[in-house]
Amino acid sequence: MPLKKISLLFWLSCTLCGTAVADTVLVKVGNGQVTEQQLEKAMSAAPFASQFPSMDEKDQAYLRGDMLMRLARSEALHQEAVALGKTENLSYQQEMGNFRTSLLAQRYLTHLRDRISIPAKLDSRLKGDLKGNGEALAAARASYVAQQFKALKDKRIAELKQQARIKTYFERLDNHVKSDTVLAEATDYTIKYADLLPSQGSSNVNSQQIKDKVNEWLELMVLARAAVAEGIDVEAQVADYGHYLSIKMLLAEQEQQWIPDDKTLFDYFRKHPNIGYVHERRQIGQLVVASREQAEKLRRRILAGESLFKLAAEYSIDPYGREHAGDMGWLQEGSGFDAIEQVLKRLPDNQVSDVIQTPKGWHLVMITARKPAERKEFAAIKDRVRQALIAEKMTAYLEQIMAKYPLDWQMQDHI
Template sequence: MPIKKISLLFWLSCAICGTAVADTVLVKVGNGQVTEQQLEKAMSAAPFASQFPSMDEKDQAYLRGDMLMRLARSEALHQEAVALGKTETQPYRQEMSNFRTSLLAQRYLTHLREQVSVPAALESRLKGDLKSSSDALIAARASYVAQQFKDLKEKRIAELKQQARIKTYFERLNKDIKADTVLAETADYTIRYADLMPTQGSINADPQQIKDKVNEWLELLVLARAAVAEGIDVEGQMADYGHYLSAKMLLADQERQWIPDDKALLDYFRQHPNIGYIPERRQIGQLVAASKEQAEALRQRILAGESLFKLAAEYSIDPYGREHAGDMGWLQEGSGFDAIEQVLKKLPDNQVSDLIQTPKGWHLVMIVDRKPAEHKEFAAIKDRVRQALIAEKMTAYLERVMARHPLEWQIQDHI
């Protein structure tokens, strides 16, 4: 089923069914699944989340469907990684362990901060002194809490370190250090040189930087232990990160196979020289009117000397354009509606266009500035070549993975 149809069905499904059930399964993926709760979490974290409520239903439906498909692919990649044993490797286990420690430490610090509050007497005094400025009152509270938290944090870490019976061996940094050289110990944990500098070329590492890393990691360890003692649970976040990490490691292995060296990139560039073409980029001003009559009236006002941007802030029916006073930023040639692109090709800078009709309304556009198209050599766009090669390989690879872990849609078809 095409993604646009899936997305529309999903939107209609949600609209018709009313309030969603958080654990509703939207799609089964091999032995796994994607739930509505996962989708909502991903949507709220997406870059477009703040703009989502102002979009029309079709755009919202498409974005939901696209996100759902991304989650389904991610789940399939995770299952592929598990099948290939990626989650049983030492690098995976070490990264998961490190992430757990960091996450527990972060959660404990949040817990610690929640214990800090402004005393009633101080709150009363601040309100009296700053009653004419709510912003100043908020800033004063925040400053007090920040300082108290800093002091509490330092005191608590010192207590936890003492309880952990930490021993450090920084003098060993001045000797012939090896990967298994122990630099610090706690009651139940050992930090070796390789834990901090696992890659080659670490012999020349600055001893002070190593000391700082050891001390930083010791802080994280004691905070993580305190979090466990407090009963702080991070298993949900760990499961999410485990899925992400397994897919990331799987794809990293594939990329190394596709691109073993720069020669593979250079060969691909020679086979696809158009990758070096950088299209013209234009800084665009735009006003979108609801009717032809309104658009023509606004165009005449612009020709008479009024600012397109000022009028866009007042009259444009495009939510983004109205919010940004018609400034659409830098847009690449070919990124807009066909009808608009045809006009932009011939439009002189700083001149308002004739009326342009699209499904969004009646447009008036202006090119404020432009960067001409150009052709770049391989060395200047190596990363771009890499991305293009990976994108090409990825399409076929994902098809194979999805075939091994097929999708079974659970979205009810209401059409």
């Protein structure tokens, strides 16, 4: 392993251990960057976040390094999207405006809900009536807040609409509505038909749906304006969404170029027929311990009639296996350690294996159910073919992007 990579993994295994994370730049990407705070935020939101603390340092370092590279590629793609003008087109601007309005409205409603408190006398009575039942007390409190919030929300929206001097012109839906037909007006705000269904003509108008959409957006608009007046700031979240949206639009355009029609997919499938092969899937039970001696003892107990799953819940050193009482779920053939895969190939169902050694420990495994391998036709796996083709194209595309926006690591001063 190159020294640079060893240093990177060591640094990643040590950094971000405290409660506070400095906004230190980890890597510059073109004219952008990825910081420690961005990395920590992404790690906290990752699917593996709950299992991360129980992993060993090597696995933690690998996941941090992988996440950092993902963030760097994301930043490079965003810069490419900006360079190609994706953030300047009308659809991007409209979606960003809609997102900002919706988020502000949501935050304002949260602000309203937070203002609701349960009167001391009522809370005291609830505690007396529901003494010893914490769940029921929490449910009663939540029910009170929900009822009060609905009334407060309806009242506040009515007040805000009146202040905004809203006027609606739903009668215009019956008179050959056009894209520039104004359906509602408020102070410094107008809703046109094109704002709701820009790609549909008047022959497809559903009047009630249009009315509902207009009223929905009027509510969002007045709530968003109230949020701004209260000083609620969502620009950090809006910036994050803009980053995501620019990449989404860039890649959508690329995918359209890569796959202009179904014929492209079918031709790819013919050249790669193994995409249609579905490996055998097995429902696996597993117990992992730290020594062969203990594994042999537990195997004898299983052969004598005890449950592998019950023993796994008590003895397994694998955090996931212990938490799930040895039930590893459905695993595809070839997805485990080679030593385990070799045993599974000839292991009868519902029979405990011999002891197997891997870098994780000493294993006992069992197959409780199988789904046999099969080969599927194009129509049944069209989405899988699409994903395979995109993955192939994406690899080459990312290489081009990363060459265009090279990485400049900034961590040497922190290692």
